[in-house]
Every structure is written in structure tokens, then in C-alpha cells.
Amino acid sequence: MKIIIAGAGEVGFHLAKLLSYESQEITLIDTNKESLNYADNHLDIKVIKGDATSISILKEARVKTSDLLIAVTSSETTNITVSVLAKQLGAKRTIARISNTEFISHKDEIEFTKLGIDELISPEALAASEIELLLDQSAFNDSYEFEDGALTMVALNLSSTALFVGKTVKEAAQIFSEIHFVPIAIQRFGTQFTIIPRGDTKLKRGDNVVFITSEGGAEELCKVTGKTNKDIKNVMILGGSKIGFKATRDLSNRGFNVKLIEKDKERSFELADLIPQALVINGDGRNVDLLDEESIEEMDAFISVTGNSETNIMSCLVAKSKGVAKTIALVENMDYFELSHSIGIDTLINKKLLAANNIFRYIRKGEVVAMTKLNNMNAELLEFVVKPTSNICNELIKEIDFPRSAIIGGVIRNGKGLIALGDFKIQEGDRVVVCCLPKSIKKVEKLFL
Template sequence: MRIIIAGAGDVGFHLAKLLAFESHDINIIDTDDDKLQYISNHLDVQTTKGNSTSFRTLEEAQVAKADLLIAVTESEATNISTSIIGKNLGARKTIARITNTEYLHKKEILDLKDIGIDEIISPESLAAKEIKRLLKQTALTDLFDFEKGTLSLVGITIDEQSELNGKTLVEAAYLNPDHSFTTVAILRNGETIIPYGENKFLNNDHAYFICQPDGVERVLDLAKKQSEDIRNIMILGGSKIGIQAALQLSKKYNIKLIEEDRDKCFELADTLQNTMIINGDGRDVELLKEEGIDEMDAFIAVTGNSETNIISSLVAKNHGVGKTISLVENMDYIHLSQNIGVDTMINKKLIAASFIFRYIRKGQVVNMTTIHGVDAEILEFEVTEGSKILKHELRNLNFPKSAIIGGVIRNGKGHIARGNFHFEVKDRVVVLSRSECIRKVEGYFK
């Protein structure tokens, strides 16, 4: 597939990094020499210097031969213009990154396809949805349901109290006699481990499991974690993400939102009628105490300053808040969450890049998600007639070591796939795979 990416920022770079493993023909357009040079030094892609709204630049990048044009610059106007011009110059499909969420809510009225935009994405809206998903369980650092919870991906932090601490996967299996969960990844000091029998759980590890419904509670029991109901949430920052999160969460929870800009507070009060708006500096510990930080079940920091978000989340954690989520701009910070005490750090650009990657990967892949900080993807495949995976039981399939099969959904019921498991047509198979291994994994389902 020939793909042109307009914008060599974080979204463009991460997306190109994911796609580079897929053997696509990728060309990245940007006006910044330094960004293009950095990409050329780190990825096997072509680059074109210039403005993506320029006919000459797009023609130089051979847009007429492009299967997909993805516009993800920092400028919404540039992205929309690039998509429209690129489509008219021959690009088969276009995706535009936008910041104005009205485009999302008025898609049917606007009919953007008529003017040349096949798909739009809003990093802010995607981040707000991610926050809502992460609030399903306070004791878990991550939770993603397949087929309405038939199988679930869950993440926990291993601490000294955990029964899993110091045990190998083989030893942990004795604590799981019903085989209701399986370990699919361990994040340790920023390194992603695809674990097998002799790998050990260590203190401060972030461990990820695929679970049957009863397996989620079993994992929590073994980790000595107790989930609390969420009722009260404090949001720090009246950013676009803060607004979107408050709009979605206020339907179910009691929300307080703290914003430093007094004028903006009046605007927020008009927009967020079911949210209590507080004017103040969220870095002020006394203010947080006055506004009942001790009574909060969750704290979400989404200001434009990563350090403010991290520090305020740590303050919230120190006051007994069960769940903390912090927005960070620097992708490298995401790996720090397990070491410094913030439950989950999210990056809107990383979420956006992963969303676009999932959009491109449609085909044998039924479902796909990412885990914050983990260098791997979670994919759901459907087994079809003639699939290679039907030939042998799991232990004899020679499945890639950079991937692991976590579970199978068959006839509406979740199963944990062990060595003697035989796959059947129409099975939904949940796999964790490193990005460079996805094509090889996909081969088992063709």
C-alpha cells in the first residue's frame, strides 16, 4: 500500500513507525528539515520537504498513486485542505486530524466524503473516550473488554503484597487451577516482556492478563487489590480533553473541574451544566484539600503542562485517591507511570496514531487496541476456512515468540488457550503481538 503522511510530528512519526513494519511504501511530508532528517535516520521511509497543501509538493510525493493520504499536522485547516486537494489529485482515501469536535457530531449533515475527506479523527475526543474506559476499574491500570466482557485484557501493578510477586509463570499457574486467566505481557523499567513459563513477576512490574469473566476477580485477589466504586471525580484543566471528559463522565459521576483561567471558567460553566467549575491553581495543595481531594475516587489531570499533570496526580494519590490518570505530551513519560506512582499516563498523539493504525489494519483483524507504555498491540482475529491456525493444536503451531495467544471466543464464551487447544472456524482469537510481528501473526489466519 502506498501511504502519504502529512505531518512529521509525534502522530506522524509514531504512525510511520507502526506502518514501517508492514512493508508499506510510506512518504512523509513536512516543512521542517530537522524532523524529516530525524525520521530518515530512524525509519525506512521516504520524505518530501514542503507544504502539504501545495500542488507541487503533493505531486512530488506522487499523491495520484497514493492508496491513502493521512493529514496529521498540528493545523486543522492544513489537514482539511491537504485531504481535499489530495483527493482531487487522485488519492484513493484520505484521513484528516481535526480539533473542532463539531465536525464529529455533524458528520451526517456535513457529508465530508463529498468534499474529499473519508475519515476524520480528533485526538482530544479519542483521549476522552480512553479516560472513560480506564475508569471502569479503580484497582486496574488498564481494562479492555472483548465481546462485552466475554474476555478482558486487564493490567495491574505487582507489589510486595501480591501473591504473584517473585513467582514464575509456571508457579503462578498453580494459583490459577481453573485456568481463568493467562499472562500476556510484563512491563518492567520501560521494557516490554512477552512472558513464557520461567519468566518471573517482580515487585513494581506492570503485568497484563487476558481473563475470562471470573478471571478478573481472581487476578485482583492474587494481586491483593480491591476495586472501589467510582462516584466522585476531580478533573484538573479545562482543556478540550477536560471538556470532552466532563461531558461524557458527568452523565454517570459527580464531577468537579478546576481551571486556572477565570474567564474560561465562565465559558465552562455554560458548556458543562452538570459539572461544578472551580477557579484556581490545581498545583495548590491547599485548594485541592478545600475542594475535597480526600473524598475523590478518581483524579484526571489534563492541563497543557505534563509536569503539572504528573505532580498533581501524585498529590492526589498521596491523599488516598484510588485512580489517577495523567495526560503527558512526552511519549517517554508513559513508561514512568509504573515507577513514580501515577496509575496511568496517556498521550493523545499516541492514541490518535494507534487509532489510525487500527483503521488501516481492517481486514482479518476484527478488533485492535494498544496498552499504554507497552510496545505491542492487542489484536482480535476471526478464524476462517483454510486458516493456517487450524492445522495443529496450539503447542505445535510454531507461533512466533514475539507474540502470544491470550484467549479465544467461541459461540459467545471465552476460553483461555493452552497448549492442547484446537482452533475452529469462526473462533475469535485474541493475540498480543509486537508491531514487527503482526504480519507474521496475520499469516496464521489467512
């Protein structure tokens, strides 16, 4: 695919990096010479210095023959303008990054597609939604919903209390026959290798295991692993950024008791007016005395979303030391993901990764309707719609020539999530959730064309 990215900031560079690994033809446009030089020296892409809203610059990037234009500059207005111009100049598909989440909630009313914008994304809104989902599934360190929860991906570390530790996947399936969950990816403790489990794969203590669950599966998983999906009511959020504001507002509207700590005095008063149902505190969240004064030990969850990754990590560690059960930190550096479990923080979230996941489904072949990369694992979760022409249509799963480095986690049929094993027959219209390593993506895509 020929892809143009407008904006070489954090999100733009990260996208260019991921897409260049997949041998896509990438052109990156930005006005900042330093950012472009770094991208040019580190990635196999074409760079153009200039204003992406310039028609001549877009023509230089050969927008007329582009399959996808992604506008992810720091300016919402620029992104909308670039997308509209690119569509008029011949781009097949356009995606604009926005910060005003009202646009997303009213997109059917406004009909942005008529303006030339096929998709709107807000990394901040995605991060806030991720926080809500993680609080709803408090026992797990990662979570992702397909079709409003018909199937849910959850991840956890296996402790010695898990009933299937030491058993193979096949043995565990025989013991827990009427289950609503299935393992789809494993990372062994102390390694960076991702394993797609087969029947003879042994589950070991310390494994970080990703499961697909259908309705009731998360509760069953808690029971057999000794985890507790604690009911979270009291939440402390550090940082009144766009993410902090949206998470506080949405959680307060759902009945959570939220305390929001913001360092900037003017911003604190602004937030207090915008979110009257939450308690907004003006202070430095790095001050342990302040956290003690605000009864951090009574909190069920602590979420740190300041603009500084190190502050977020350290404050979450302080919260853990005070007995807070669930901690979530926003980080910019992807390398920190490898450290999250070893240093004791429950979940790290990253805006760039969330935005990339949202965008990536547009470059996958087959009808991909949802996609996420697994945190700290070299694997993707893809949701495909089965067409009558798909090679797997009307086939039993056990008879499909599926690559060993991929696995079908579940199927959504008529809105109901199902754990699909070998004797399950795939039908037209099914939404199939697949977990696969990068080397098997192309082969998996072909099965759904």
C-alpha cells in the same frame, strides 16, 4: 506500504517515526520548514514542504500510488479537505484527524466514506474514552477493551500479596483452574525488557503484568492479587482542554460527581455553561491551598490534562500525597512512561500513542480489527478475524507453529470472550487477540492471511 502523512506536528511526527521503524515508505508533508528539517534529519523518510491541500503537492507525493494517506494537521478543515482530494486523486485509503467529535458520533448518518474519508480519528476523544475506561477498572494501571468488553486487557504491578507470586504460569494455572484471565506480557521490575510468558515463566513480586480477561476475570484477578476495584464517584479534573471538557461531560452524564478546575476565567465560564451538571472552578490547579479548599482528600480520582506534562505529573503527585487512590496524567513526552510507576502515578496517557494505536491497525496485514501498543512495553496487542483461508483456521492452538515471542490471549466467538488454551480449536469467524513482540509480527500476520 506507501504512506503519506499530512502534518508534521506531534501526532504526525510520532506516526512517521513509528512507521519508519517498520520500513514503510513514508512521505511527510508540512508548511513548517523547521519541523520538516527535524524529521528529515532524524528519520529515514521523504519530506515535502508545502500545503497538503495543494493538488500539485499531493501529486509530487505520488498520491495516486499511495496505500494510505493520514491527515493529522492541527486544522480539522485541512485534514478533511486533504483526505477528500487524496481519495479523488487515487489514494487507496484515507484517515482524517478531527476535533469535532460530533462527526464521529454521526458518521453513519453523514457517510464520510462517500466523501472520500475512510476513517475519522480524534486523539482528544480517544484520550477521554481512555480516562473513562481507567476509572471503570480502577484497580489497574492500563486497560483496553475488545468488542465492547468481551475481552479486556488489564495491567497491574504484582505485590507480595498476589497468590501466584513465586509460581510459574503453569503452576498458577493448575491452582486456579477455572480462571477467566491469562498473563500475556511481563516487564520485570527495574528493567525495560518485555517477556512473553510461557508455561515455565516465573511470576515475581514487582512485575508489571498484562492480562487478558474474559467476563468476570477482572474481579477474579483483583481477588488473587489483593487489589481492590474501588467504586469511583468523586472525580477532580485539572485542565479545561478538549480532553478535560469531554471527560467531564461524559463522566457527569454517567452520574459521576466531577469538579473541573480551569485557570482561564473566560474558558471557565464557557465550560460552566456547556457542562451545568459539573462544578467548574476558576483557579490555578497547581495551588495546593486551592486543592485543599476544594476537598481534594475526598476525591476518589484525580485527572490532570493541562497542556503542560510537568504540571500534570506534579499535580498528580500532590493528589497522591493527599490520599487520592487513582491518579491519571496526560503527558506529551513518551520517555515519561518509563517513570510512571517508579514515581507513584497510577497511569500516564498520551494522545500521540492513542492516535497511533488507532491508525496502526490499517497497516497490519491480515484482517486486523483492533490494535494497541502496550504502555511502556515493546509489544503490541492485535485482534485478527479468522478467514477460511487463514493458516490457523480449524487448528488446535497447541498444534499451530506460533512464534515463541507471541501468544494468543483470548478468542471472541459469537460475541463471547473466551480464554483460549492449548486444546482450543480456532474456527472461521473467530476474533483472536494476540500479544507479540515486534520481531514476530510478520510471522503472526502470515498465520491470519
